[in-house]
Amino acid sequence: MASKHKIEWTEQTWNPTAGCSKVSAGCRNCYAEVMATRLKAIGVKGYENGFQFSIVPDRLNEPLKRKKPTVYFVNSMSDLFHHEMPEDYLDKIFDVISKTPQHTYQILTKRAEKMFVYLKDKIITENIWLGVTVENRKDGLPRIDYLRQLKASVLFLSVEPLLEDLGKIDLSNIDWVIVGGESGHKARPMEKEWVVNIKKHCDEKNIAFFFKQWGTWGADRVKRNKKLNGKELDGKVWQKYPKSIEKKFVIAREN
Numbered sequence: 001m002a003s004k005h006k007i008e009w010t011e012q013t014w015n016p017t018a019g020c021s022k023v024s025a026g027c028r029n030c031y032a033e034v035m036a037t038r039l040k041a042i043g044v045k046g047y048e049n050g051f052q053f054s055i056v057p058d059r060l061n062e063p064l065k066r067k068k069p070t071v072y073f074v075n076s077m078s079d080l081f082h083h084e085m086p087e088d089y090l091d092k093i094f095d096v097i098s099k100t101p102q103h104t105y106q107i108l109t110k111r112a113e114k115m116f117v118y119l120k121d122k123i124i125t126e127n128i129w130l131g132v133t134v135e136n137r138k139d140g141l142p143r144i145d146y147l148r149q150l151k152a153s154v155l156f157l158s159v160e161p162l163l164e165d166l167g168k169i170d171l172s173n174i175d176w177v178i179v180g181g182e183s184g185h186k187a188r189p190m191e192k193e194w195v196v197n198i199k200k201h202c203d204e205k206n207i208a209f210f211f212k213q214w215g216t217w218g219a220d221r222v223k224r225n226k227k228l229n230g231k232e233l234d235g236k237v238w239q240k241y242p243k244s245i246e247k248k249f250v251i252a253r254e255n
């Protein structure tokens with residue numbers, strides 16, 4: 001789930017597992033893979049197995065120790081619904097989440113079917129936001145169909161890295177759409193029309209649209225430092241949050 005930059009739409013990361021394996025086109029330049037290899041090389045605890053999926057029980061209770069309400073992005077270095085995740089460990093992660101209602105947990109996966117099967121008959125506590133990655137039509141759009149069937153306080157899409165025009169998108173039941181281009185020297189370009197199409201779908205349904213960045217390729221199709229490419233779309237920054245969580249999220253980020 002990792003991306004090569006500070007995650008703007010969260011506050012803290014919590015990684016009770018480490019490592020992953022590639023499942024779709026969006027994984028090609030996975031930052032977690034590069035980072036895990038580096039962290040293993042310098043002996044960081046939890047990364048003894050590099051990018052191989054591993055549970056990290058030492059980190060399981062981190063949120064229990066933190067009293068200050070915090071917005072956590074769960075597993076920036078892994079995928080919570082990886083096929084090697086032991087179900088009893090997943091239960092423990094959700095138990096920590098339910099015991100810490102002061103925190104908010106953003107759970108993003110590319111394994112949408114597995115998330116759906118695990119959560120469909122469970123109570124999804126109010127502090128959980130669920131999201132799926134949508135990098136293209138083939139892999140990404142079916143994930144939305146699983147996501148929209150779950151009842152969480154926020155359902156969101158991480159359309160990053162956007163690799164092609166998504167065409168017609170059914171955004172029923174979706175609360176928030178985050179869009180971004182890829183970073184890094186191997187980044188694949190993103191066309192402005194693809195972003196505009198998604199924004200149009202969001203505007204039609206009054207869904208919060210958050211444009212994170214262009215990434216390594218600018219709106220003018222020139223490759224350069226991503227900071228120079230910025231995050232404006234047609235001369236404006238579009239970074240909206242769903243109304244239901246805007247206040248809480250902004251307060252959390254300011255504290």
Ligand code: SF4
Pocket residue numbers: 001002020021022023024026027030031032033076077078079110
């Ligand atoms: S699912 Fe996320 S963490 Fe796993 S390989 Fe793909 S991009 Fe990397």
